[in-house]
Amino acid sequence: MPQKAFRFGVVAGATEGGAKWRETARRAEELGYSTLLCPDNLNMPSPTAALAAAAAATTELRIGSFVLASPLRTARAAAWEAHSLTVVTDGRFELGLGTGRPEMREQAGELGLPYGSAQERLDAIAETVDHVRRLDGDGHTPVMIAAGGPKVRRLAGAKADIVTLAGGVLVTRKDVAGHVEEIRAAAGDRDVELAMNIWVVGDEVPPWIRGFLGTDAETLIEHDSLGIIRGSTDAMAEELERRRDELGVSYFSVNGAFLEAFAPLVERLSGK
Template sequence: MRAFRFGVVAAAGEGGARWRETARRAEELGYSTLLSPDNLHLPTPTASLATAAAVTTRLRVGSFVFASPLRTARAAAWEAHSLTTVTDGRFELGLGTGLPSMREQAEELGLPYGDGRERLDSISATIDHVRRLDGDAHTPVMLAAGGPRARRLAAEKADIVTLAGGPLATRDEFAAQVEEIRSHADGREIEIAMNIFVVGDHVPPWIRGFIGVDAETLIEHDSLTILRGSVDDMAAELERRRAELGVSYVSVNGSFLEEFAPLVERLSGT
């Protein structure tokens, strides 16, 4: 089994000073990676991640995730390779096809939203461009794989796959996703990742608005987007997910940076 590592998903929407402090604090707490979302209503991940890397020494930075409708494949690869260069190899390129809301944002940029196949083709081309630009370097690529075609592409070209399902997806559904990815990987080693939206028994209002369900519903359905209980309970749950699903790279919403830190301290590298 792969050793655990942990990331935190946060945005630089509250200004540079707060963002720099978030980066320093994530590194101090032992997180592996600071991950930045992609949205026209937030600072661009390229600027945010370069800033975070500049004020830290070990912390990796990553996009979570570059939405394919918001850039051409070549432009996305240009940004990715640039970040790999200026961070001395501490950048991880997360890619995804984007939420339906990205249609309006793509139109604002004068870019086509495209259908599902076209957006996946753009992701595939982005990876190819990055590999060419990198030369002897290697930018790790993480793919958010929500459907069968995305999982096949991830198995063929990604280094990391973050399991993508609705907040009420079952363990069996996630296990089937992992099996499907492994079956197409032809022996390639792929790191399996999962994002946690909620730590504890309370869902902040903005997260509830995003995922569309409350804490009671998440608990009733044994949702894997929530982690609760004592530190011992939560550590045991993460170890179960690694044993059953192969999940070793766990990211958490930035609202729970401090609450999740005891797990980072306990499990990182184990």
């Protein structure tokens, strides 16, 4: 398939209040980011509310969930929220879906919902996509699925518009290439956009990211991790071009802590 042009997103939560969140959205748009992506977690404002506010504060910036965790709402409720955001933003919403991290078990319980088995959580993603397609009618909400394991990679290839490679920060390039092959095989003739989240820009890992990932910069560098990008702007641009050439990844999201540090790459590569 033809090589896709680069585009970039930033992952952030509305944890510092509405004014700061709207400022982040406007700054992301000003810097040329394609999307502002919001995590799904009961310990922060809901992505639905946060993303609606971000869209209202901007004019062209796309918004997306990164990602709605299937245990935290029923498939029909997730589709309702997604389609609603598509409608009120005039098509600027991208629905990101995932099966949820282990800590979602407790959060699902707070909501009175079952965490479900791995297969049940996977089935919920498929059902959500089907509900969204029905609700959209003649419209189309782009769906992104975060694909970590083989079953979700196959599902993502078959149903998603965008697939984020989510196998872990220490997965080798060779293994990631194999994951891409699985996704492409499941997609068949479908034109799927491949995405990747970059956790760290530079040589230092902020403490909370280190705690979340369970690893430090030295380990990431030693393992040639795809979760980190470092060096000069030229070197980082060459690395992103390598990932597109070798893996087909053209859509990169970056943690909000590096919104400004990553901006030169957005300026240089967006749309190319």
